Amino acid sequence: MRILTVSHFYEAHGGGIERVAGHLCRQFRYLGVQAAWAASDADPPPVADVEPLPLACINPTERVMGLPMPLPGARAIRALAREVRRSDAVVVHDALYVTSILAVLMAKAYRKRVVLIQHIADIPFSSRMLRSLMALANIVVTRPMLQAADALVFISDTVRHELVGTPARIPHQLLFNGIDSAIFHPAGGMSSVPEALAGIAIPPDFRRVLFVGRYVEKKGLAVLRALAASRRDIVFLLVGSGPIHPRKWGLGNVYDLGAQSPQALAELYRGADLLLLPSVGEGFPLVIQEAMACGLPVVCGEPSNRADPGATEWLCGIAIDLTDPEGSARRCSDAIDSLAFTSAERAAMARYALAQYEWGKIARGVLTLARGGADQL
The missing domain is CATH 3.40.50.2000 (Glycogen Phosphorylase B;)
Structure with missing residues (x-):
């Protein structure tokens, strides 16, 4: 099986969503799945374990407003379409990014199964204009994207409640992000200065x-x-x-x-x-x-x-x-x-x-959904 992961950036960018995407890609490989990862070429792609597909993008909004929104060019869009077509399923991280929207539309056109992992809901920016734009985007883009996905994963119960209500209006799974327990654990002895x-x-x-x-x-x-x-x-x-x-x-x-x-x-x-x-x-x-x-x-x-x-x-x-x-x-x-x-x-x-919190648990859950398994807890 070949899984294409789509996120806005690679994990070298430093954000939480892209770090999660990287962890899951490596888990997919560990579980015997071919893993490809498409993201903006603004940062270095991973050098091992995953097949990278850097997409040539511009990102005019992050420096000005702190709002990342990579915009792919025509060549990047064609490359993404080719990779979607050769993959068996597409795992998309968050709905609002242009690359996410394109990946879902392409997957639907090529009849590939889509697993959408939704990390965030509304962002209450200090700017009234940005708050209004975010609210409108969630109505116009996020909610239709949630409906379009073949399987939906939330990494937070509060995001799930905000976007699909309680009880949930559409099938979903709640799968928490994992941690690397070999690195993140309490001190084993006397503490030292980091x-x-x-x-x-x-x-x-x-x-x-x-x-x-x-x-x-x-x-x-x-x-x-x-x-x-x-x-x-x-x-x-x-x-x-x-x-x-x-x-x-x-x-x-x-x-x-x-x-x-x-x-x-x-x-x-x-x-x-x-x-x-x-x-x-x-x-x-x-x-x-x-x-x-x-x-x-x-x-x-x-x-x-x-x-x-x-x-x-x-x-x-x-x-x-x-x-x-x-x-x-x-x-x-x-x-x-x-x-x-x-x-x-x-x-x-x-x-x-x-x-x-264990990466293998969420990776196995996502792969089950990508293969057409149960899509609701």
Whole structure:
């Protein structure tokens, strides 16, 4: 069997959706399936395990608005059509991207089965115009795409509720993203200073708050900036990249660590006091699951704390309003001060994450759907 995965970027771009796509492609290969992966050529494709199909695209909106939307050219569209035709099924990550729409239309034309994995729903941007455009796009594009797919997967129960209601109006499966338990797990012995922090002098009585994600508006960078300016007693460690540049904030308690390898990221999870992700419009960010597996408490934007009903007791959800970063920062500050996990609670959270989130489980579920298996729980 040959599976074509379609996402907006390759995982080198640093976003959660493309990281999930990469993990699943490698799992498909491990399970004996030919795996091809089509995405924008803005970033290097994977060098092993997967057959890449880099698509020549322009991406004018991400740098200006923080909204990624790769637009393929005519040659890329023809290449995508050829790959859809030679594949047995197409796995599409998120409905709103132009490459996703094209892949579904082509799969329908060539009578190939489509599995749509939906990661997000609405994004409450600070701009009224962007909020309106997002709401319109979900009505005009996302919901018809959900209906067009032969099988539908949600990685978050809150996204499922927002897009198809409760009870769900269409068949679906809820399959949580996995984690690499060989990398993301609690510390096995005495903790050490993460290599990424070498040379950074952090006062021993200062808490270390970790952020991991793209440096874009929806991730709450304005909230982080307001919080860091008001809480000089906290060190903020930021991992990621994007059009927003935290180093230009002029805040001495903010450290931009850039992109990090999974191994270095796991060390940071184990060396921090909590993960803060003041984002909006999320499903169930992979970094939350990785932090949980390392035993790191999490403060996140609502409704990500309810994405997995079984994990809500360990996730502190905060109402984030991008139009009011100062107010959102105050709520985050209060949550940070009130968060007090015992070592037993951290251990229980890690055990849950390591048992619940497994890449093989979601990959097997997606392959079952791609082969025409049951499409509803």
